[in-house]
Amino acid sequence: xxxxxxxxxxxxxxxxxxxxxxxxxxxxxxxxxxxxxxxxxxxxxxxxxxxxxxxxxxxxxxxxxxxxxxxxxxxxxxxxxxxxxxxxxxxxxxxxxxxxxxxxxxxxxxxxxxxxxxxxxxxxxxxxxxxxxxxxxxxxxxxxxxxxxxxxxxxxxxxxxxxxxxxxxxxxxxxxxxxxxxxxxxxxxxxxxxxxxxxxxxxxxxxxxxxxxxxxxxxxxxxxxxxxxxxxxxxxxxxxxxxxxxxxxxxxxxxxx
Numbered sequence: 001x002x003x004x005x006x007x008x009x010x011x012x013x014x015x016x017x018x019x020x021x022x023x024x025x026x027x028x029x030x031x032x033x034x035x036x037x038x039x040x041x042x043x044x045x046x047x048x049x050x051x052x053x054x055x056x057x058x059x060x061x062x063x064x065x066x067x068x069x070x071x072x073x074x075x076x077x078x079x080x081x082x083x084x085x086x087x088x089x090x091x092x093x094x095x096x097x098x099x100x101x102x103x104x105x106x107x108x109x110x111x112x113x114x115x116x117x118x119x120x121x122x123x124x125x126x127x128x129x130x131x132x133x134x135x136x137x138x139x140x141x142x143x144x145x146x147x148x149x150x151x152x153x154x155x156x157x158x159x160x161x162x163x164x165x166x167x168x169x170x171x172x173x174x175x176x177x178x179x180x181x182x183x184x185x186x187x188x189x190x191x192x193x194x195x196x197x198x199x200x201x202x203x204x205x206x207x208x209x210x211x212x213x214x215x216x217x218x219x220x221x222x223x224x225x226x227x228x229x230x231x232x233x234x235x236x237x238x239x240x241x242x243x244x245x246x247x248x249x250x251x252x253x254x255x256x257x
Contacts, residue, residue, distance in 0.1 A: 001053030001148075002108075003044045006101065006115035006127065007072055008034040009065045013120055022223050033068045036116025038075075038183040039176035043146065044114050045076040046181065051148060053111070054078045060100055062086035066199065073194035074186035080199040088204045093216035098130035100214050103207040105135055113173040117142050125175070132173040140166055142177040 011017055012030035019025065033041070044055045057072040058081040059065050069080040083100055085092070105113070113132075118125040125141070132139035144163065145156035148170070155166045158177045186194070204210065233249070235242040250257045 001047065001051050001111045003048055003053055003055045004105070004108075004110050004113045005037065005040050005044045005055060005057045005072070005077065006113065006131075007037050007041070007057050007059040007065075007068060008116070008119045008121075009059065009061055009068045010034040010119055010121045017225075019223055019225060024223060031064070031068065033071060034116050034119045034121075036118055036120070036176055036178070038116075039178065039180045040114035040116055041072050041075055041077060042181045042183040043176060044112075045184075047112070047146070047148065048076075048078075056081060058083070058101070058104065060085055060092075060097055069199060070194050071186055073197045073199070074190040075184055076190065077197075079197060082199065082201045083207070084201055084203055088211050089214070091216050091219070092214075093218045094124050094126035094130055095217045096214045097127050098134055100204070100207065100209065101127070101131050102134035103209055104202070105131070107207070111170045111172075112148075113171075115173070115175050117175040117177050128173055128175040135171075135173070137171045137173055138168045139173040139175075140168065141175045143174045144177050144179045146174065146180075 009031050010033075011024070012032045015030040016028075017024060018028055041055075041057065047053075048055050055077045056079050057069060057077045059069060060083045062084060063082070063086070065082055069082060073080055081104070083104060085100070089096065113128075115128045117128075128141065129139055140155050140157055142158045143155050144158050147154045151170045153168050153170060153172055155168065155174065157164050157166060158179070204214070235245055237245075247257070
């Protein structure tokens with residue numbers, strides 16, 4: 001099987017993130033593999049072990065993303081692809097990302113594409129479905145179990161606390177939800193082997209793309225930290241009076257009713 005994993009380099013939300021003039025200060029930020037993509041990586045490796053084939057991990061970004069690709073290789077992926085857009089794109093959005101990836105996959109054979117359900121930085125959840133539509137293949141999101149028998153695929157997916165069973169066929173794109181598996185940590189031998197595994201670097205020219213072909217359709221207007229939480233209020237007195245006061249606070253102060 002030709003298995004591909006979509007990887008995104010994201011901010012480490014466990015570390016402090018600073019915003020200056022509406023822009024995240026990347027100089028002091030830490031970066032990791034998007035955690036939902038780690039589930040996709042782990043499942044791809046498990047499927048390769050069961051069905052054979054190769055696992056290729058692909059990302060769009062700059063040379064800094066090589067570190068996260070090498071981590072994926074250390075986990076067990078066979079090869080990596082970096083589509084470097086640093087010199088070509090100032091801004092991007094899910095339309096940009098899916099358009100670039102579709103051009104790449106149109107040049108390569110694949111059976112299964114896995115990605116994270118969302119990224120923890122922007123949480124749009126759009127890239128996977130958009131890419132599948134461009135490739136004209138079926139897709140299933142928020143999967144928690146996948147079984148492949150030949151070309152037939154049976155999937156269990158999370159639907160807001162319940163589950164749904166879907167039968168579909170390869171080629172296919174799926175996005176991973178928490179609970180699909182438990183991602184492994186790179187071992188020392190895996191880290192050493194990752195240094196010798198192939199990492200291909202491409203640019204838009206290699207995919208016969210111009211900047212105008214993948215221009216974003218949306219624009220980020222402002223980036224800001226959430227407001228600090230204020231201390232809560234404790235209502236006292238008769239229950240009837242508390243209810244009246246609560247309704248008044250929700251209407252006047254919180255403006256939620």
